[in-house]
Amino acid sequence: MCDTAIQDLYAEEFANCFGCGRNNQHGLQLKSHWQGDECICRHTPKSHYTGGVPGFLYxxxxxxxxxxxxxxxxxxxxxxxxxxxxxxxVTASLNVDFVKPTPIGIELEIRGKATEIKNRKVTVALQLFAGETLCATGKMILVQLKN
Known part of the structure; x- marks a missing residue:
């Protein structure tokens, strides 16, 4: 696993995202790293991100x-x-399937794998786990910004 997070390699002007921007002091500060043939992110959500059912993530x-x-x-x-x-x-398409309720107070692991790379378009398959429990899956189509 590489020590430098992918998000820490984003150009300064693209580092303000709520979820992963290193320059957003009010954001989540997510960090993603390569591990084997996957990209891994670990995050423990704070309790104020609860959904309609106490103890579970929104x-x-x-x-x-x-x-x-x-x-x-x-x-x-x-x-x-x-x-x-x-x-x-940037996201062109995001599809999330909620498999099981996601508990708060436990470290979550999100696993991502590129399934197709075509010019500026990348398709990614994702899984979100709480411990050993698969809680959500996702499929995304993302487009590379032009320089």
Missing amino acids: GGMIASLIDCHGAATAAAAKSRESGEPISRF
Whole structure:
């Protein structure tokens, strides 16, 4: 696993995202790293992100975690394939399936894998786990910003 988070390689002007922007002091400060052939992010949500059922995470936050980690996965996968520096990707499509309620107070692990890279478009499959329990899956299409 690389010590430098993918998000820490984003250009300064693209480092303000609520979920993963290192320059957003009020954000989640998500960090994603390559591990084997996957991209991994670990995050423990705070209790104020609860949903309609006490003790469980709000669905919008689950989508945000998947979205930000998916963008990092796409950026790293494209960089690995092309040999170019990390660049920023934006979401063109995000599909989240909620498999089981996601508890608060436990470290979550989001796993991402690029399933297709075509020019500026990357498709990513994601899974969100609480411990050993699969809580959500996602599929994303992301597009590389033009320089």
